[in-house]
Amino acid sequence: xxxxxxxxxxxxxxxxxxxxxxxxxxxxxxxxxxxxxxxxxxxxxxxxxxxxxxxxxxxxxxxxxxxxxxxxxxxxxxxxxxxxxxxxxxxxxxxxxxxxxxxxxxxxxxxxxxxxxxxxxxxxxxxxxxxxxxxxxxxxxxxxxxxxxxxxxxxxxxxxxxxxxxxxxxxxxxxxxxxxxxxxxxxxxxxxxxxxxxxxxxxxxxxxxxxxxxxxxxxxxxxxxxxxxxxxxxxxxxxxxxxxxxxxxxxxxxxxx
Amino acid sequence: xxxxxxxxxxxxxxxxxxxxxxxxxxxxxxxxxxxxxxxxxxxxxxxxxxxxxxxxxxxxxxxxxxxxxxxxxxxxxxxxxxxxxxxxxxxxxxxxxxxxxxxxxxxxxxxxxxxxxxxxxxxxxxxxxxxxxxxxxxxxxxxxxxxxxxxxxxxxxxxxxxxxxxxxxxxxxxxxxxxxxxxxxxxxxxxxxxxxxxxxxxxxxxxxxxxxxxxxxxxxxxxxxxxxxxxxxxxxxxxxxxxxxxxxxxxxxxxxxxxxxxxxxxxxxxxxxxxxxxxxxxxxxxxxxxxxxxxxxxxxxxxxxxxxxxxxxxxxxxxxxxxxxxxxxxxxxxxxxxxxxxxxxxxxxxxxxxxxxxxxxxxxxxxxxxxxxxxxxxxxxxxxxxxxxxxxxxxxxxxxxxxxxxxxxxxxxxxxxxxxxxxxxxxxxxxxxxxxxxxxxxxxxxxxxxxxxxxxxxxxxxxxxxxxxxxxxxxxxxxxxxxxxxxxxxxxxxxxxxxxxxxxxxxxxxxxxxxxxxxxxxxxxxxxxxxxxxxxxxxxxxxxxxxxxxxxxxxxxxxxxxxxxxxxxxxxxxxxxxxxxxxxxxxxxxxxxxxxxxxxxxxxxxxxxxxxxxxxxxxxxxxxxxxxxxxxxxxxxxxxxxxxxxxxxxxxxxxxxxxxxxxxxxxxxxxxxxxxxxxxxxxxxxxxxxx
Numbered sequence: 001x002x003x004x005x006x007x008x009x010x011x012x013x014x015x016x017x018x019x020x021x022x023x024x025x026x027x028x029x030x031x032x033x034x035x036x037x038x039x040x041x042x043x044x045x046x047x048x049x050x051x052x053x054x055x056x057x058x059x060x061x062x063x064x065x066x067x068x069x070x071x072x073x074x075x076x077x078x079x080x081x082x083x084x085x086x087x088x089x090x091x092x093x094x095x096x097x098x099x100x101x102x103x104x105x106x107x108x109x110x111x112x113x114x115x116x117x118x119x120x121x122x123x124x125x126x127x128x129x130x131x132x133x134x135x136x137x138x139x140x141x142x143x144x145x146x147x148x149x150x151x152x153x154x155x156x157x158x159x160x161x162x163x164x165x166x167x168x169x170x171x172x173x174x175x176x177x178x179x180x181x182x183x184x185x186x187x188x189x190x191x192x193x194x195x196x197x198x199x200x201x202x203x204x205x206x207x208x209x210x211x212x213x214x215x216x217x218x219x220x221x222x223x224x225x226x227x228x229x230x231x232x233x234x235x236x237x238x239x240x241x242x243x244x245x246x247x248x249x250x251x252x253x254x255x256x257x
Numbered sequence: 258x259x260x261x262x263x264x265x266x267x268x269x270x271x272x273x274x275x276x277x278x279x280x281x282x283x284x285x286x287x288x289x290x291x292x293x294x295x296x297x298x299x300x301x302x303x304x305x306x307x308x309x310x311x312x313x314x315x316x317x318x319x320x321x322x323x324x325x326x327x328x329x330x331x332x333x334x335x336x337x338x339x340x341x342x343x344x345x346x347x348x349x350x351x352x353x354x355x356x357x358x359x360x361x362x363x364x365x366x367x368x369x370x371x372x373x374x375x376x377x378x379x380x381x382x383x384x385x386x387x388x389x390x391x392x393x394x395x396x397x398x399x400x401x402x403x404x405x406x407x408x409x410x411x412x413x414x415x416x417x418x419x420x421x422x423x424x425x426x427x428x429x430x431x432x433x434x435x436x437x438x439x440x441x442x443x444x445x446x447x448x449x450x451x452x453x454x455x456x457x458x459x460x461x462x463x464x465x466x467x468x469x470x471x472x473x474x475x476x477x478x479x480x481x482x483x484x485x486x487x488x489x490x491x492x493x494x495x496x497x498x499x500x501x502x503x504x505x506x507x508x509x510x511x512x513x514x515x516x517x518x519x520x521x522x523x524x525x526x527x528x529x530x531x532x533x534x535x536x537x538x539x540x541x542x543x544x545x546x547x548x549x550x551x552x553x554x555x556x557x558x559x560x561x562x563x564x565x566x567x568x569x570x571x572x573x574x575x576x577x578x579x580x581x582x583x584x585x586x587x588x589x590x591x592x593x594x595x596x597x598x599x600x601x602x603x604x605x606x607x608x609x610x611x612x613x614x615x616x617x618x619x620x621x622x623x624x625x626x627x628x629x630x631x632x633x634x635x636x637x638x639x640x641x642x643x644x645x646x647x648x649x650x651x652x653x654x655x656x657x658x659x660x661x662x663x664x665x666x667x668x669x670x671x672x673x674x675x676x677x678x679x680x681x682x683x684x685x686x687x688x689x690x691x692x693x694x695x696x697x698x699x700x701x702x703x704x705x706x707x708x709x710x711x712x713x714x715x716x717x718x719x720x721x722x723x724x725x726x727x728x729x730x731x732x733x734x735x736x737x738x739x740x741x742x743x744x745x746x747x748x749x750x751x752x753x754x755x756x757x758x759x760x761x762x763x764x765x766x767x768x769x770x771x772x773x774x775x776x777x778x779x780x781x782x783x784x785x786x787x788x789x790x791x792x793x794x795x796x797x798x799x800x801x802x803x804x805x806x807x808x809x810x811x812x813x814x815x816x817x818x819x820x821x822x823x824x825x826x827x828x829x830x831x832x833x834x835x836x837x838x839x840x841x842x843x844x845x846x847x848x849x850x851x852x853x854x855x856x857x858x859x860x861x862x863x864x865x866x867x868x869x870x871x872x873x874x875x876x877x878x879x880x881x882x883x884x885x886x887x888x889x890x891x892x893x894x895x896x897x898x899x900x901x902x903x904x905x906x907x908x909x910x911x912x913x914x915x916x917x918x919x920x921x922x923x924x925x926x927x928x929x930x931x932x933x934x935x936x937x938x939x940x941x942x943x944x945x946x947x948x
Contacts, residue, residue, distance in 0.1 A: 013840020013841055013842040013843060014879075014883065016869075016876050022882045022883055024840075024842065057751065073759060076846065077759070077846060080845070080890040080891075081842065081883065081885065081886035082882055082889070084886070
């Protein structure tokens with residue numbers, strides 16, 4: 001097996017909220033979106049970069065390693081924890097399809113694997129990877145092109161197409177993960193579009209609405225960036241009671257994210 | 258789940274309401290002079306009787322268990338001339354750090370015990386050592402019995418008929434109910450304290466209490482609620498007087514309790530009390546008793562959920578013990594299989610095995626200090642890296658030789674009251690501390706292992722492999738405490754070759770250090786008591802002493818991991834302070850490399866968590882997977898602390914606002930605000946996992 005290399009920017013060995021059981025979450029570097037609320041700006045560019053902190057030494061963010069190395073590391077750590085699994089997040093993990101595919105192929109058989117994706121990747125790549133994992137967390141954002149470009153930097157068409165493909169062309173279990181943001185995704189217009197979209201989905205397990213991250217801006221200065229979300233991040237949004245979606249919908253608490 | 262009555266008892270306990278019965282300023286000099294010409298056992302019996310005569314029975318209405326200290330100070334130990342002369346200039350080491358045989362105490366009762374000892378007495382001629390020794394045991398038991406009678410009389414006088422019956426019954430007779438068993442255990446534990454024993458634990462309480470619990474429920478004597486309340490009352494009464502027990506810090510009192518595990522025949526010992534006692538501890542959130550849990554692959558999910566919930570309370574316990582490596586390790590060291598299966602722990606983590614007595618906590622070897630000696634020699638003489646094992650061995654050997662000189666300054670005092678309930682001692686008329694039984698080993702802690710392993714890995718990486726730092730440069734930086742070599746120090750500090758970072762070099766060095774430790778200790782064939790030296794991975798308080806106090810020996814100068822003189826080392830097994838480990842799994846992986854078949858004195862992996870890891874039932878359930886991961890990985894012991902450094906800093910500033918804040922210190926938990934600042938600071942500097 002040719003050993004392809006990839007770039008990751010962090011590994012969380014025991015994340016509690018990124019899937020079933022104890023999760024090891026691998027963060028792959030690089031993302032096609034530029035969501036204004038993104039709390040991992042250091043994961044957006046695909047290149048290794050240096051972060052600067054006022055009171056701490058500079059830190060190199062990003063590590064290049066081979067698929068074989070990463071898979072061996074994951075296998076060695078998960079071996080002794082029953083019911084554990086690995087989650088690939090980012091950034092957008094599907095931005096490095098060959099690398100991710102190769103890591104998935106090398107996992108110990110039976111390892112629970114999950115990709116946390118924004119869906120903005122070519123359809124063939126999306127389907128190839130979606131079919132390889134135990135579960136998909138589909139991070140859905142805006143549902144119309146105008147708002148999508150405004151808030152995330154890219155149109156929404158390809159994302160929605162991939163979501164429909166995931167539903168119809170694969171058997172991989174999936175759930176939607178939607179950030180619930182004041183004036184962005186907590187509007188009547190958004191919910192109505194969401195209801196419409198969900199009516200076309202047959203296999204969706206549930207929707208997790210994620211509250212805004214109060215510390216989302218924390219890492220921007222170290223990347224020499226400015227955090228300007230353009231909405232009130234401290235606002236506690238609520239779900240409408242009469243949401244016409246068949247699958248269970250729940251709003252996670254801040255300490256569950 | 259706490260009833261209003263238990264809430265009220267807890268409040269009374271925390272507010273020191275029971276201290277009003279205490280008096281101080283006792284004159285013990287008469288006892289001291291009276292015991293001068295006695296034998297050890299007679300002296301103990303006389304001193305105990307005299308102390309008990311000074312005690313005033315206190316009957317507290319509305320409480321189901323009775324005994325409250327009225328001598329409001331730490332009881333001195335009284336040694337006769339005979340012991341003083343045998344000890345010579347040596348420091349007398351008092352029997353402790355162990356668990357009395359409570360099973361024998363509650364199932365036989367003292368009266369039966371006395372008659373058994375009397376039978377043994379007949380074997381020996383009057384005036385023989387054995388006769389004198391066994392006679393002393395009997396006198397101690399009788400002193401306790403007459404004191405219990407005084408308590409019963411006081412209860413009668415107070416019109417507390419039921420309590421009077423209870424106190425008439427136990428510890429004189431075998432207990433028949435849960436209340437009687439608990440009264441017997443508590444009363445006797447108080448007797449041991451008054452007889453001068455320190456660090457007395459409660460052993461396998463779920464094992465010796467379960468029959469009483471089941472019978473009381475079955476017979477309708479207790480409901481599940483009343484039994485739970487009674488057990489809670491038992492836990493609270495253990496916290497009544499610990500401020501006048503001896504220890505290095507308040508809370509370091511040895512009141513450990515072991516739950517779960519297997520029976521002497523190897524079958525599972527888990528029962529209803531295993532989980533119930535943990536649930537009660539989680540309700541009460543007190544620092545005593547300090548719960549230990551024995552685990553294996555078959556431990557139930559229910560038990561692990563209770564354990565993880567208790568961990569989430571932030572009391573620093575339960576301490577998790579992996580039977581799958583501990584029992585084989587103890588057998589490999591030479592203990593009998595049945596005794597090994599019945600192990601419990603001493604005050605902290607050191608394994609206590611029945612039918613003998615070990616001194617599990619006599620000293621420590623500072624691995625980081627050993628590594629400094631070896632590394633400096635390697636650098637000075639430009640030796641190839643392959644020599645590292647030999648140099649570590651030499652340095653370990655010379656350090657041990659140096660320390661052992663100090664051990665010869667100890668004289669181990671006999672413990673007749675302890676021996677009175679040990680069949681192996683009674684049957685031969687000898688003391689269990691150093692003579693009776695099958696084993697008399699000495700435990701030696703191995704502390705500072707992560708700092709040592711990181712230092713070796715850093716030297717290998719930078720000086721030998723990468724050659725980016727010359728031997729001269731490194732040596733001079735170490736000798737000058739990094740003054741003028743700040744860039745180099747930074748490089749050493751920030752590199753990833755550390756324990757807990759899934760770094761092969763650091764993990765290999767860690768394993769090598771413990772292998773060498775076991776080998777060097779194994780070279781000592783007789784520790785002076787017919788036993789061996791038992792190597793461990795704990796630190797006790799040495800992690801503070803060896804870095805902050807030059808008078809304690811093995812004082813640590815700058816280390817090759819970038820740590821400057823005065824910096825802390827870890828408590829027991831944990832990545833070095835200031836290191837950001839790759840995660841909990843990498844930490845477990847590092848420590849799974851140690852060969853625990855050779856390292857069997859105990860010493861837990863110590864992990865700090867952010868409270869968020871236990872914030873929901875789902876999170877708690879995930880933590881149980883980690884506990885199983887700990888068992889499967891083949892690590893030996895594990896303890897979890899829940900810490901928020903900001904809260905700790907606030908507590909340092911405003912202690913009165915944080916009187917209930919509990920932290921795990923080394924092998925025990927204490928109230929943070931009651932610790933000395935050096936211990937507080939070390940805890941604040943630990944790395945915290947946040948999930």
